[in-house]
Amino acid sequence: MNQVQFKQKHLLGLAELSKEEIELILSTAVPMKQIFTRSVKKVPVLRGKTVVNLFYEPSTRTRTSFEIAAKRLSADVINVTPSTSSISKGESLVDTAKTLEAMNSDIIVVRHKASGAPHFLARRASSPIINGGDGFHEHPSQALLDLFTIKEKKGDIKDLKIAIVGDILHSRVSRSDIIGIHKLGGEVRVVGPPTLIPKDIEKLGCSVYHRLEDALEGIDVIYCLRIQTERQTHKLFPSVTEYTRLYAINEARLKLAKKDAIVMHPGPMNRGIELSADVAYSDRSTITEQVTNGIAIRMAIFFLLLGGGRSVQEITD
Amino acid sequence: MSRKLLIKGGIVVCPAQNIEEKLDILVEGERIIGLKKDIRDKEAKTLDVKGKLVTPGWIDMHCHLREPGREDIGTIESGSKSAAAGGYTSIACMPNTDPVVDNQMGIEYILSRAKAVGFIHLLPIGALTKGLNGEELTEISTLVEAGAVALSDDENSIMDSYLMRRALEYMTMFDIPIIAHCEDRNLSEEGCVNEGLVSTMMGFRGIPSIAEEIMVSRDIILTEFTQSRLHMAHVSTKASVELIRKAKAEGVRVTSEVTPHHFTLTDTDILESNYNTHFKVSPPLRSKEDQHAVIEGLKDGTIDTIATDHNPWLDMEKDVEFIHAPFGIISIETALPLIFTRLITPKHLTLMEAIAKVTCNPAGILNLSKGTLSKGSVADITVIDPHMELSITQDFFHSISKNSPFIGQTMKGFAVYTLVEGEIVFDRHENTFYKRH
Numbered sequence: 001m002n003q004v005q006f007k008q009k010h011l012l013g014l015a016e017l018s019k020e021e022i023e024l025i026l027s028t029a030v031p032m033k034q035i036f037t038r039s040v041k042k043v044p045v046l047r048g049k050t051v052v053n054l055f056y057e058p059s060t061r062t063r064t065s066f067e068i069a070a071k072r073l074s075a076d077v078i079n080v081t082p083s084t085s086s087i088s089k090g091e092s093l094v095d096t097a098k099t100l101e102a103m104n105s106d107i108i109v110v111r112h113k114a115s116g117a118p119h120f121l122a123r124r125a126s127s128p129i130i131n132g133g134d135g136f137h138e139h140p141s142q143a144l145l146d147l148f149t150i151k152e153k154k155g156d157i158k159d160l161k162i163a164i165v166g167d168i169l170h171s172r173v174s175r176s177d178i179i180g181i182h183k184l185g186g187e188v189r190v191v192g193p194p195t196l197i198p199k200d201i202e203k204l205g206c207s208v209y210h211r212l213e214d215a216l217e218g219i220d221v222i223y224c225l226r227i228q229t230e231r232q233t234h235k236l237f238p239s240v241t242e243y244t245r246l247y248a249i250n251e252a253r254l255k256l257a258k259k260d261a262i263v264m265h266p267g268p269m270n271r272g273i274e275l276s277a278d279v280a281y282s283d284r285s286t287i288t289e290q291v292t293n294g295i296a297i298r299m300a301i302f303f304l305l306l307g308g309g310r311s312v313q314e315i316t317d
Numbered sequence: 318m319s320r321k322l323l324i325k326g327g328i329v330v331c332p333a334q335n336i337e338e339k340l341d342i343l344v345e346g347e348r349i350i351g352l353k354k355d356i357r358d359k360e361a362k363t364l365d366v367k368g369k370l371v372t373p374g375w376i377d378m379h380c381h382l383r384e385p386g387r388e389d390i391g392t393i394e395s396g397s398k399s400a401a402a403g404g405y406t407s408i409a410c411m412p413n414t415d416p417v418v419d420n421q422m423g424i425e426y427i428l429s430r431a432k433a434v435g436f437i438h439l440l441p442i443g444a445l446t447k448g449l450n451g452e453e454l455t456e457i458s459t460l461v462e463a464g465a466v467a468l469s470d471d472e473n474s475i476m477d478s479y480l481m482r483r484a485l486e487y488m489t490m491f492d493i494p495i496i497a498h499c500e501d502r503n504l505s506e507e508g509c510v511n512e513g514l515v516s517t518m519m520g521f522r523g524i525p526s527i528a529e530e531i532m533v534s535r536d537i538i539l540t541e542f543t544q545s546r547l548h549m550a551h552v553s554t555k556a557s558v559e560l561i562r563k564a565k566a567e568g569v570r571v572t573s574e575v576t577p578h579h580f581t582l583t584d585t586d587i588l589e590s591n592y593n594t595h596f597k598v599s600p601p602l603r604s605k606e607d608q609h610a611v612i613e614g615l616k617d618g619t620i621d622t623i624a625t626d627h628n629p630w631l632d633m634e635k636d637v638e639f640i641h642a643p644f645g646i647i648s649i650e651t652a653l654p655l656i657f658t659r660l661i662t663p664k665h666l667t668l669m670e671a672i673a674k675v676t677c678n679p680a681g682i683l684n685l686s687k688g689t690l691s692k693g694s695v696a697d698i699t700v701i702d703p704h705m706e707l708s709i710t711q712d713f714f715h716s717i718s719k720n721s722p723f724i725g726q727t728m729k730g731f732a733v734y735t736l737v738e739g740e741i742v743f744d745r746h747e748n749t750f751y752k753r754h
Binding site for chain 2: 015093094112114115116117119120123134135136137138172175198199200201203204
């Protein structure tokens with residue numbers, strides 16, 4: 001059934017994946033999601049395997065999502081959250097990797113504030129590495145669950161128009177989403193003040209807008225990014241109030257997009273800043289579905305990296 | 318009786334004298350006493366260099382030894398060996414050691430260690446400000462008298478325009494230049510790689526080319542205003558080259574250098590390296606367009622010299638996440654093959670032009686009576702086999718640190734003999750260093 005073999009050893013970013021590999025992950029997540037509706041939400045695929053969640057940055061939803069995904073596949077999960085004070089230098093990353101190696105972990109999910117840290121581990125560890133978000137670089141599992149959600153809502157991603165709004169500069173989610181949507185044939189518009197748009201981003205296959213109103217015309221999907229209020233120290237925009245005035249998605253602005261446009265957010269959201277509360281909780285918002293889909297996608301990732309080439313039907317039937 | 322050495326059968330390339338022909342060189346003691354065809358001398362020991370190129374000893378205006386302070390990374394001895402193996406007979410070392418070379422004692426220490434080590438000439442660069450603090454000028458006349466060949470705060474680019482103006486003005490009464498690392502540190506702060514598609518794709522804050530160009534502009538304006546002179550270190554961007562070209566045309570006394578890695582590599586190589594920290598260097602590797610511009614700058618003379626910015630770091634220090642890794646590449650042992658294969662072979666520079674960039678040009682900027690094979694001059698000589706091929710492995714390097722982005726490649730063109738004051742200090746065939754007597 002699935003003609004494409006998943007040949008990647010690690011999941012480091014969407015930049016490393018082909019269109020076919022992305023589609024394989026998305027299609028593998030479909031039967032995974034069906035497991036959720038069963039009374040016993042667990043399959044014995046990864047019994048005896050050990051998943052290590054190595055999170056150098058605080059995260060509740062991503063870490064929990066990986067944990068639930070692993071447990072639904074019957075793996076054992078270890079959460080390692082080194083105290084942030086002792087890990088500001090990389091030497092301990094090498095040491096931690098070696099330690100985990102010695103404990104025979106089967107797969108390591110790593111989140112790190114240094115871009116490229118998962119690649120650094122991948123060069124040293126013998127077990128597969130999943131990038132759980134690195135610096136401003138990539139957050140592949142988030143982008144894959146976003147793509148999955150868009151497909152569920154809109155069918156094919158090809159020719160869809162998607163606006164990503166906000167702090168593109170500091171967003172690993174936006175980079176992975178842009179790459180993924182572009183590979184699947186969708187059109188991406190990034191929207192934000194010039195100071196929050198990284199240089200040459202259009203070369204990744206997107207167009208750049210500064211006026212939200214211009215960008216929303218004909219849009220199928222509005223993707224809001226979290227604004228990191230502490231970044232204001234970098235003098236990138238005058239204030240959160242001004243940001244909200246220019247870029248918050250509210251009822252009035254939503255009307256500028258297509259009638260059936262959906263609104264997405266990777267969470268956690270600053271309610272009333274990126275999104276008005278009425279939009280966030282409306283039926284146009286996919287925020288909670290993204291969370292559910294995140295588990296299915298992460299199950300698919302674990303399965304493809306650790307499942308030993310078994311077909312997905314074999315385990316879900 | 319002084320010992321004699323006859324260097325026989327090679328092609329002499331001496332841009333200072335505009336010579337490129339098959340000549341023999343007769344050395345007596347530490348000086349060249351003959352340079353002509355078919356010299357015969359029964360008393361002389363003969364060094365057969367048939368088929369090799371014989372050039373004045375190479376001069377590197379910009380390198381980092383780690384002594385004093387970080388002898389675990391690199392010493393004056395290991396740095397001297399690296400340089401000799403790279404074909405260099407004189408190297409100017411930056412003062413950002415620990416302690417900083419900002420007084421007479423620091424200069425004297427380097428000179429005396431170089432003498433004790435006994436391989437090549439070390440040309441100490443003194444700090445421009447005390448402790449490289451960017452606030453207070455060093456005792457400049459003392460540094461000059463002690464033997465400083467230039468003054469620089471190197472990577473601690475002088476942000477205070479007032480101080481830079483006064484420093485340039487004050488320096489007009491001495492014969493040595495200031496070397497400026499042009500970087501507006503407010504613009505480059507926290508950056509890791511060149512700002513552009515690569516920084517965006519890798520998820521790094523970028524170091525914009527304007528961080529360099531603004532300071533190049535400022536320093537040109539200050540140099541002209543003060544009627545002083547200034548040497549600009551490791552120029553890396555297209556607009557910098559254009560600014561210097563224009564300044565030179567208008568008679569401003571600025572000179573400049575480029576490193577081998579900036580004419581060889583681009584930021585795309587970092588992307589392809591998959592976060593290999595050996596590609597992390599300051600200024601950062603720039604775009605293809607910038608790379609092309611620095612080569613054009615070398616061709617038309619806007620860029621006077623090739624300097625290595627040899628900068629050792631331990632594996633332990635480089636083997637970390639990219640953002641935490643220090644900036645720097647060891648480059649003194651691979652400069653020669655890169656100059657041959659990247660500049661001479663593709664005919665960007667003639668052999669004569671390229672050799673000028675590492676001999677008489679840096680000698681001129683630093684006011685040294687070096688960089689020539691003329692009769693009577695000190696016999697600092699580099700003998701090159703332009704066809705020799707070697708694989709660049711960790712073991713290839715004589716440096717204590719091995720932080721080179723070129724490990725794994727094969728390179729062509731190497732120094733086979735390096736002679737200082739008439740004595741062989743490095744012999745590639747034996748892979749042996751010899752202390753001078």
